Amino acid sequence: MSTVVAIRGVHKVFGAGADRTVALEGIDLEIEKGAFVSLIGPSGCGKSTLLRLIGDLTGVTAGTVQVNGKSAVQARTDHEYGIVFQSPVLFDWRTVQRNVELPIELSGLAPAARAKRAREMLALVELAGFEERYPWQLSGGMQQRVAIARALSFAPSILLMDEPFGALDEMSRERLNLELLRIWQRTGTTIVFVTHSIPEAVFLSTQVAVMSARPGRIVDLIDIDLARPRDELTREQPSYFQHVTRVRESLRRGDGQRTPVAAAP
Amino acid sequence: MLRAARALLSFAAFLTVIAVIWELAKLLGGDPVGEWTPPFAWRIANDLNMPHLWDIAGSFAAPAQRNGPPLGLLLAGAAGFTFREAFGGFVFGAALGLGLAIVFVHSSLLERALVPYVVASQTIPIIAIAPMVVIWLQAGWVSVAVISAYLTFFPVTIAGIRGLRSPDPRAVELMRSYAASPRELLLKVRLPAAAPYLFAALKVAATASVVGAIIGELPSGIRDGLGGAILNFNQYYISGPEKLWAAIVVAALMGIAFFALVRAAEVAVLRGRLGGSAA
Numbered sequence: 001m002s003t004v005v006a007i008r009g010v011h012k013v014f015g016a017g018a019d020r021t022v023a024l025e026g027i028d029l030e031i032e033k034g035a036f037v038s039l040i041g042p043s044g045c046g047k048s049t050l051l052r053l054i055g056d057l058t059g060v061t062a063g064t065v066q067v068n069g070k071s072a073v074q075a076r077t078d079h080e081y082g083i084v085f086q087s088p089v090l091f092d093w094r095t096v097q098r099n100v101e102l103p104i105e106l107s108g109l110a111p112a113a114r115a116k117r118a119r120e121m122l123a124l125v126e127l128a129g130f131e132e133r134y135p136w137q138l139s140g141g142m143q144q145r146v147a148i149a150r151a152l153s154f155a156p157s158i159l160l161m162d163e164p165f166g167a168l169d170e171m172s173r174e175r176l177n178l179e180l181l182r183i184w185q186r187t188g189t190t191i192v193f194v195t196h197s198i199p200e201a202v203f204l205s206t207q208v209a210v211m212s213a214r215p216g217r218i219v220d221l222i223d224i225d226l227a228r229p230r231d232e233l234t235r236e237q238p239s240y241f242q243h244v245t246r247v248r249e250s251l252r253r254g255d256g257q258r259t260p261v262a263a264a265p
Numbered sequence: 266m267l268r269a270a271r272a273l274l275s276f277a278a279f280l281t282v283i284a285v286i287w288e289l290a291k292l293l294g295g296d297p298v299g300e301w302t303p304p305f306a307w308r309i310a311n312d313l314n315m316p317h318l319w320d321i322a323g324s325f326a327a328p329a330q331r332n333g334p335p336l337g338l339l340l341a342g343a344a345g346f347t348f349r350e351a352f353g354g355f356v357f358g359a360a361l362g363l364g365l366a367i368v369f370v371h372s373s374l375l376e377r378a379l380v381p382y383v384v385a386s387q388t389i390p391i392i393a394i395a396p397m398v399v400i401w402l403q404a405g406w407v408s409v410a411v412i413s414a415y416l417t418f419f420p421v422t423i424a425g426i427r428g429l430r431s432p433d434p435r436a437v438e439l440m441r442s443y444a445a446s447p448r449e450l451l452l453k454v455r456l457p458a459a460a461p462y463l464f465a466a467l468k469v470a471a472t473a474s475v476v477g478a479i480i481g482e483l484p485s486g487i488r489d490g491l492g493g494a495i496l497n498f499n500q501y502y503i504s505g506p507e508k509l510w511a512a513i514v515v516a517a518l519m520g521i522a523f524f525a526l527v528r529a530a531e532v533a534v535l536r537g538r539l540g541g542s543a544a
Contacts, residue, residue, distance in 0.1 A: 055442060056441075056442075057438050057441065057442070076441070076442060076444055077444045078444075079443070079444060081442050082442075083438070083439060083442045085435050085439075087433075087435070089433050089435045089436050089439060091436070091454070091457065091458075092538050093457045093458075093460070093535075093537070093538050095537070102443070102453065103443045105453075106440075106443045106444070106445050106449055106453070107443070107444075134537050134538070136538075154443075
């Protein structure tokens, strides 16, 4: 197994003086090729910031982030990232097809090739037949699937997802969880997934990184060794609940770390 | 199509109401017509201040001067001349306005430094600027177009800044993750996102450019356009008030036509977008 993401000794500080906030402190994390790693923690724990550091949407204050042996900037320039946010952020003047084509349009792929690729990606997210629709004609869940198809269009080596299903209802969310697993297995793309839902993290991931708040730290890295392929029945297995409990306890311990330890003997 | 027909119908209905009010006022307070003596004598409603609509309509067919061409033909020629100036001013002003907006969105330093002057420029009356432009560029349709552009660039700049900044910050981040260049970000995200804002401003600019062209003709001493015609008929108002009114009607029609042209372009460009075809 080769390492895709290597994060070493990363600190991230926002602001200065009285406004100074330590968002991340001493983060070390390695993500293997083909892994599905969820970052979970209370709000404000810096999980989104960590994702943005990997994707070079913001810079580190100290430490290093390497992706496929390159700096994050270089990896971004080389089109290593596909990004999906909580809202789909589709362009309403482009059809679904042309939205998916945008990244490969910028990388200079020929029109015929990118049209073919976009159709393949739309088929992958089960949106064949919706190519000529406009984003506002689709439901929220469908829009998010278009966003996933777009993120996958230039075959990134790593997919960064920031609470991608957070704005959806529970039913759409569970369906998209299943679909995402299917897509992940088909494409073999490494996925880093930010969520604040414990069941979601356990159901999807190969590993769950549990974070504590202020300063953001990784307090636990839990292997989720549930059998694959996972399906609706997975959510009913005792081992699934054991993992959920494990993550929950870990989160609670991480939360406990916030209280000053100075009072201890 | 049905919507266009409905818009046209309501426009015609509105004109009819205005016409009825106009003639009703004359019937009640204007000058006597044949046997009819109106019960009131309102100065504003006499034949000099408010000529009968049929007199205004009739004046188009009558010669403007003895043995001259009909007024309608004369005004059509003048309108063509003024339209060239207005269109030139519109294009020049829109390009300048959008150019400034693009510069300001990319440089907050320039924005802070220059926007106050852009705003201040609009407090100087065009009447004060026009003679200077004529001196610099000499009288001609180009100088009138520049005067007209002075009115048209401003709404485009203001709306452009707003529109170019309208994309979701995450859309900008996505473009960053695609390793897009600043130029690609502008062409693929900022400009398309700004289009609805720009069209709103361009509709204002279209009508303003007609006003700018007409006013710009006055200090330039240009007699071939509508401004010249208005000035001319204004001087001889007593002897033929309906001619000035006819010139005003033509100027209004031109403004409406120009507006409709921009609107048609808007509908074509924004087709498919949510709410894109709304007025």
